[in-house]
Amino acid sequence: MDFDIAEQNGVTVVAPRGRLNMLAAPDLRKLLIESIDAGRAQIVIDLAGTEFIDSSGLGALVGGLKSTRAAGGDLRIARAPEQVATALKLTNLDRVLPIHAEVESAFHD
């Protein structure tokens, strides 16, 4: 899986591309930790390019949420495609990771 990273108005936007499964989840976790360690703990995950997520991928998102908050920041998600949104709703994880419609508004909703 590939990850695009960009900075937008003081927020780090991470855009995974591909399948966020057991193989890719550790890479995402590592990336998020690196960002937090570098002082960038306000993160938006743009899920538009995430074709598929499984429990490992969900775990990486939740782990990222906990880590950013522990560092005084936060993690939000945006533009979840259908399969990802379904997975989040089924587990009620959309309660802790509400799905924002746009990256820009994720930190301003």
Added chain:
Amino acid sequence: MSTLTTTESASEARFDRISRMAQELFEAPIVSVTLRDRNRLGRARRGPTSDRDDFFAELIMAESDTVVINDATADPRTTFSPYVIGPPFIRFAAGHRLTTSDGEVIGALFLLDTEPRGLAPSQLRALPDLADWAQRELHNDEELDRAGAVQQALLPRTAPDLPGYAFAGLNVAAQGGGVGGDFYDWYPVTGGVQLTLADVMGKGMGAALIAATTRAMLRGVSANVPDVGVGLGQAAQLLMGDLAESSAFVTAFHARLDAASGRLQYADAGHGLSVLIRADGTSERLVSSSLPLGIDANETWTAITLQIDPGDTLISYSDGLLELFEDPDKTIDELARFASRVPVDSIRQVLLAYEAMHVVGDDLTAVMLRRHPDP
């Protein structure tokens, strides 16, 4: 008729690859990965091997280093072998033993040729490397076997013996290898039965161990806490440390049936895949808005009460089951079409039949309960 398990068929493919690579590398007509299967040698767990392969494997397993026999007619180990004197007239053998992670010798990887020959230095160096590769595949399989054994040990051995009710459960490992953290559990409690279906995020030994811990916690708590919501909460608190450390979470459906009244009390932690199919074929999805275990230390779970009437069927299943039906949203409709009309064990058989026809990338776990119709 015997069927290969997932682990065996996956290692089949891997050993074939190793053998093919060896064949190209060494330009040898015969390459074998032969494993000692308890008392007899078997070729890569596939079944009886040839006596020829057994002979050479034994010879190679006797040495800890690479064995090279350039001319089989001149080496005391092979001079009198029927496979050298007679067909297929082997003249060259080279190989390396295979061991487990504990150092137990379990087989050999070797090449045979019908011409006397040698090995180039690069080929000689490659032999122990290939043996190492084959060994690592075996260690992997051992690990999966161990994780699989942990998982199997989690499952109940018999169905509850509760007059008026029938139970069925199934747990099928994901095809293509890998052991997940799904499990179901049931056991008697005062006046009825406690029922759990849980799904630990992830696969492999880590998930299997958390599943084992979760099961133990829930069992321990259920003995003293009749309210399933409170029980789930207590288990969640106890598990929080373990879950945080491994960045894992657990979805669960945790329920308690009172046999006399048919009242089912359940709590759902982010599972959301449970359905009550009534005797008349109508269905009711059992949901809640609660989070899985391991997400929020302050989360609480509330018990919801449901009435199970004669002829009703309760099915709780893992998300692997969604892959069995064309449209995941229609899963409940599909189940409702037949579930109320057949015995629970037949529901189980139908699901297994579906599973056999599809490539399911996830574990498939389900637990079913039927209250017998009035006579």
